[in-house]
Amino acid sequence: MIKEAAVNQGEEFQLILFELGNSLYGIPIEKVSEINRIDQITTLPKAPKFVEGVINLRGNVVPLIDLRKRFGMKQVERTKKNKIIVVIVEKRLFGIIVDTVLEVVSIAKENIEPTLPTTTGLKAEFLNSIGKIHESLVIILDIESIIQSKEEIKIEE
Amino acid sequence: MAFMDDKRIQLAFLDEVSELLDSLNARLLDLENNPDNRDVINEIFRLTHSIKSESAIVGFMNISNIAHKMEDIFEKVRRGSLKVNIDIMNILFSSYDRMVKLIAGVQLGEDESNYDVSDVINKLKEILQDTSKTEVKEDNKYEELIIHKEDGAESILVKKEIVYKLDHDFSNIEKANIEDALEKGDKFYRLIVTFIEKCDMRYPRAFLVYNNLLSCGAVVKTDPDLQSEQEDEKFGEIIIFLLTTLDEQKILKAVDVDQVKKIEIGKIELKALVKKGFELSNIPGYSEALVSSDMILSDEEIKDGELIELEWENQIKEQIKSLKKDENGKSGEKNGTSGKKKQLLEDATIKKQTIRVDTDRLDTLMNLVGELIINHSRFMQIKNNIIDTSSLSDIKSTLEDAANDLERISSLMQSSMMQVRMVPIGYVFSKFPRVVRDLSNMLRKNVKLIIEGETTEIDRAIIELITEPITHIIRNSIDHGVELPDEREKNGKLREGTIILRAYQQGSNIYIEVIDDGKGINTDTLKNTAIQRKLVTPQEAAGLSKQELLNFIFLPGFSTKEEITGLSGRGVGMDVVLTQIEKLRGRVEIDTSVGVYTKMTIILPLTLTIVEALLITSNNSIYAIPVNVVEETIIIKQTDIKDFDEYKVYNLRDETIAILFLSDLVEFQKTGEAKEESDEVFVVVVSYERRKIGIVVDDLIGNQDIVIKALDESFKNLEGIAGATVLGDGQIAIILDTSTLVRSKKKELSKAAEKLMRMDDVNFGELYDQLNPEEDKKEPKEKKKVSK
Numbered sequence: 021m022i023k024e025a026a027v028n029q030g031e032e033f034q035l036i037l038f039e040l041g042n043s044l045y046g047i048p049i050e051k052v053s054e055i056n057r058i059d060q061i062t063t064l065p066k067a068p069k070f071v072e073g074v075i076n077l078r079g080n081v082v083p084l085i086d087l088r089k090r091f092g093m094k095q096v097e098r099t100k101k102n103k104i105i106v107v108i109v110e111k112r113l114f115g116i117i118v119d120t121v122l123e124v125v126s127i128a129k130e131n132i133e134p135t136l137p138t139t140t141g142l143k144a145e146f147l148n149s150i151g152k153i154h155e156s157l158v159i160i161l162d163i164e165s166i167i168q169s170k171e172e173i174k175i176e177e
Numbered sequence: 178m179a180f181m182d183d184k185r186i187q188l189a190f191l192d193e194v195s196e197l198l199d200s201l202n203a204r205l206l207d208l209e210n211n212p213d214n215r216d217v218i219n220e221i222f223r224l225t226h227s228i229k230s231e232s233a234i235v236g237f238m239n240i241s242n243i244a245h246k247m248e249d250i251f252e253k254v255r256r257g258s259l260k261v262n263i264d265i266m267n268i269l270f271s272s273y274d275r276m277v278k279l280i281a282g283v284q285l286g287e288d289e290s291n292y293d294v295s296d297v298i299n300k301l302k303e304i305l306q307d308t309s310k311t312e313v314k315e316d317n318k319y320e321e322l323i324i325h326k327e328d329g330a331e332s333i334l335v336k337k338e339i340v341y342k343l344d345h346d347f348s349n350i351e352k353a354n355i356e357d358a359l360e361k362g363d364k365f366y367r368l369i370v371t372f373i374e375k376c377d378m379r380y381p382r383a384f385l386v387y388n389n390l391l392s393c394g395a396v397v398k399t400d401p402d403l404q405s406e407q408e409d410e411k412f413g414e415i416i417i418f419l420l421t422t423l424d425e426q427k428i429l430k431a432v433d434v435d436q437v438k439k440i441e442i443g444k445i446e447l448k449a450l451v452k453k454g455f456e457l458s459n460i461p462g463y464s465e466a467l468v469s470s471d472m473i474l475s476d477e478e479i480k481d482g483e484l485i486e487l488e489w490e491n492q493i494k495e496q497i498k499s500l501k502k503d504e505n506g507k508s509g510e511k512n513g514t515s516g517k518k519k520q521l522l523e524d525a526t527i528k529k530q531t532i533r534v535d536t537d538r539l540d541t542l543m544n545l546v547g548e549l550i551i552n553h554s555r556f557m558q559i560k561n562n563i564i565d566t567s568s569l570s571d572i573k574s575t576l577e578d579a580a581n582d583l584e585r586i587s588s589l590m591q592s593s594m595m596q597v598r599m600v601p602i603g604y605v606f607s608k609f610p611r612v613v614r615d616l617s618n619m620l621r622k623n624v625k626l627i628i629e630g631e632t633t634e635i636d637r638a639i640i641e642l643i644t645e646p647i648t649h650i651i652r653n654s655i656d657h658g659v660e661l662p663d664e665r666e667k668n669g670k671l672r673e674g675t676i677i678l679r680a681y682q683q684g685s686n687i688y689i690e691v692i693d694d695g696k697g698i699n700t701d702t703l704k705n706t707a708i709q710r711k712l713v714t715p716q717e718a719a720g721l722s723k724q725e726l727l728n729f730i731f732l733p734g735f736s737t738k739e740e741i742t743g744l745s746g747r748g749v750g751m752d753v754v755l756t757q758i759e760k761l762r763g764r765v766e767i768d769t770s771v772g773v774y775t776k777m778t779i780i781l782p783l784t785l786t787i788v789e790a791l792l793i794t795s796n797n798s799i800y801a802i803p804v805n806v807v808e809e810t811i812i813i814k815q816t817d818i819k820d821f822d823e824y825k826v827y828n829l830r831d832e833t834i835a836i837l838f839l840s841d842l843v844e845f846q847k848t849g850e851a852k853e854e855s856d857e858v859f860v861v862v863v864s865y866e867r868r869k870i871g872i873v874v875d876d877l878i879g880n881q882d883i884v885i886k887a888l889d890e891s892f893k894n895l896e897g898i899a900g901a902t903v904l905g906d907g908q909i910a911i912i913l914d915t916s917t918l919v920r921s922k923k924k925e926l927s928k929a930a931e932k933l934m935r936m937d938d939v940n941f942g943e944l945y946d947q948l949n950p951e952e953d954k955k956e957p958k959e960k961k962k963v964s965k
């Protein structure tokens with residue numbers, strides 16, 4: 021059930037690891053354009069609630085999505101640890117706000133499992149797969165469907 | 178990779194062929210007006226030929242086949258053996274339409290060969306077959322030549338002609354022979370010998386003709402080749418190329434063989450040989466041949482032309498009589514043509530790709546220019562900071578120079594980039610002669626279309642979106658404006674109505690006018706309809722100005738036309754036109770005089786990418802409002818804003834305007850910071866549906882040219898948000914579309930408020946006075962007038 025996009029041609033592929041609430045998440049590195057600190061955010065009136073606003077990324081107006089809001093998690097005060105991961109979805113740029121960006125990890129193909137995580141309540145369509153790194157589980161997100169879906173996503177913390 | 182190349186070739190082809198099709202459309206229209214113009218006929222022949230071969234190269238066989246059949250028809254028209262009439266023109270136009278649709282389909286990524294074109298092909302074939310019947314008549318042009326024969330007199334049909342174009346190719350040896358002979362003064366003939374249908378032993382007879390001709394001169398070539406082909410079936414007709422010094426009479430005698438039905442004898446002009454690559458510079462008359470026109474009319478052809486014209490007129494008359502019948506028959510015809518293959522979209526049009534620059538690259542460049550402008554503003558800001566704080570005069574001057582340079586470069590880049598995006602509006606206008614032709618034919622009206630200012634340039638982003646509104650207005654003009662010929666005559670007008678389509682630039686706007694000399698719009702009718710539909714009370718209606726009455730036309734579902742025609746008058750129309758034009762940040766104006774004219778003017782900005790906007794703040798965010806909707810900005814006292822029901826109003830120079838708060842319109846979540854309650858507020862007065870509305874903002878920043886950046890597609894549907902722009906300091910300002918913003922808010926407002934907005938000024942003024950009896954009317958302080 022591992023989607024093609026998540027698998028590099030080699031035996032392992034790289035993930036950007038980040039934290040949201042108490043869980044560890046990963047996005048395949050080829051989907052990520054850059055990581056920024058949170059600067060000035062312009063609110064976008066009338067946009068869906070999880071859209072934090074827009075940011076100026078070298079002259080481009082890029083929408084910013086708060087992943088906590090997207091997943092219906094409770095809001096916490098932002099600190100310097102909060103980061104924006106800029107992802108590329110069908111050639112369009114989106115920023116997503118996460119709690120902390122940890123590191124880039126290589127993960128072997130055999131350590132990835134398609135098992136559904138019953139604990140997080142994240143629906144299968146938003147989930148790419150589950151990875152195992154040093155005994156901890158990483159939820160690999162299908163960031164494209166998370167951004168494009170209009171559906172409400174709720175994660176129990 | 179091969180696939181990629183194919184794609185690229187196809188794209189190049191699409192460019193090329195859509196240009197050819199445009200010309201074809203224009204020439205077909207010319208031909209309809211001047212059916213005997215040889216230049217036009219030749220041009221059409223050339224165009225159909227090019228379309229045929231170009232589309233065959235890239236494998237678009239459907240298009241190629243249609244063009245091929247059209248070429249065949251024009252080959253006959255050229256030779257004078259076929260006369261175009263209105264039936265044929267209609268079929269030619271529908272064939273043209275089909276090719277346009279096929280191209281449009283290809284542009285949408287459809288496979289051209291999936292479509293069924295047999296209906297069009299069959300119709301074209303019918304024309305060709307019809308002419309073969311009339312070709313019997315054409316045979317009358319053959320002189321009857323009675324040559325002495327041993328077994329009694331038998332007639333042979335002979336046609337003498339001059340050959341300007343050769344279909345055959347010659348080998349180098351043949352060429353050399355011909356060139357030598359011509360230099361010696363020989364004449365070069367093409368003979369087409371046709372045997373009677375029941376003719377037996379055709380090959381021997383053909384060989385006999387050949388042998389006889391050998392005594393007259395040199396036979397260069399025969400088609401079919403007598404040396405390699407010997408089967409009788411192939412020799413129904415034989416073409417012989419002959420070099421001789423003898424005259425035509427003697428040649429004919431030589432060809433006179435038993436069972437020959439007709440002979441075409443054609444002297445080949447040098448011009449025809451030049452085209453085939455002959456080296457003829459030593460031959461007298463060569464230079465004239467080079468410059469002589471392609472078509473020299475023989476007396477015969479001129480006579481034909483006159484005949485065609487006469488017949489043409491008769492046919493048009495008949496056609497008009499039978500039009501009604503045709504219309505009834507059409508539905509049945511449609512069912513008949515629905516084949517198994519896909520049907521194309523009805524309103525498919527070819528998208529213009531005239532600028533041969535990859536549009537992605539163009540957009541990237543445009544973005545870069547945008548960034549450069551932003552960068553420039555930032556640069557200027559740094560400069561100002563340094564100048565204010567530092568004493569290093571050297572740095573100051575260098576930086577100032579650099580900044581000035583940057584300003585120069587960026588403004589140059591901006592304007593040259595704009596140039597690239599501009600295309601002549603003629604690309605859109607060129608489709609309207611056809612629209613007018615079809616529509617006036619259908620409605621039995623006589624309409625002349627005059628096009629002016631087709632070189633006026635307009636942003637290509639706009640051009641694709643204005644075709645539909647203009648088409649709509651022109652349809653209205655023909656359907657509702659221009660009267661039937663009899664009616665016009667009764668009113669002392671020319672039977673032929675005139676529609677003027679005109680474009681011109683004034684300042685930073687493009688004006689597109691559609692003027693018809695028809696019956697005009699009766700404002701009394703509009704008034705009555707408005708009252709009937711309870712849009713206004715009779716009292717209110719009495720106070721409405723002509724312009725306000727005319728504006729009813731733009732309301733959805735508002736139509737005064739009792740009889741609904743197939744084209745317009747259903748009431749869906751002008752509101753769609755207005756919505757579309759407003760989307761392009763333009764507006765529509767109407768002017769009319771009953772019985773004299775109606776003039777619709779579309780006013781559009783030159784470009785959609787850069788706009789002058791008023792920057793304002795509200796709730797600590799910066800917003801931009803395009804200045805074309807801003808009437809003025811004023812500072813007024815809080816206390817001057819009055820409550821009317823639940824709504825706020827303000828009296829601006831005796832005009833009551835509704836007051837709305839931007840913070841309500843954009844629905845912020847309140848930031849919590851308590852706004853300082855000042856006794857004065859800033860109000861931006863904007864036009865809204867031709868009335869004024871005041872929008873309260875926190876502060877005014879000023880006017881500035883901004884580069885519009887579209888928001889991500891997922892936010893395309895945010896009502897009232899037109900995009901975003903990046904300011905000099907890197908901040909993002911959201912661009913507001915106040916009309917949509919107010920409109921979306923209005924949905925929530927009660928009907929009472931709607932009524933209020935429409936209410937007549939005078940009446941409302943009275944109401945206002947009643948509500949605020951002791952209010953002294955003070956003139957508002959005007960902070961700044963924004964030029965409109």
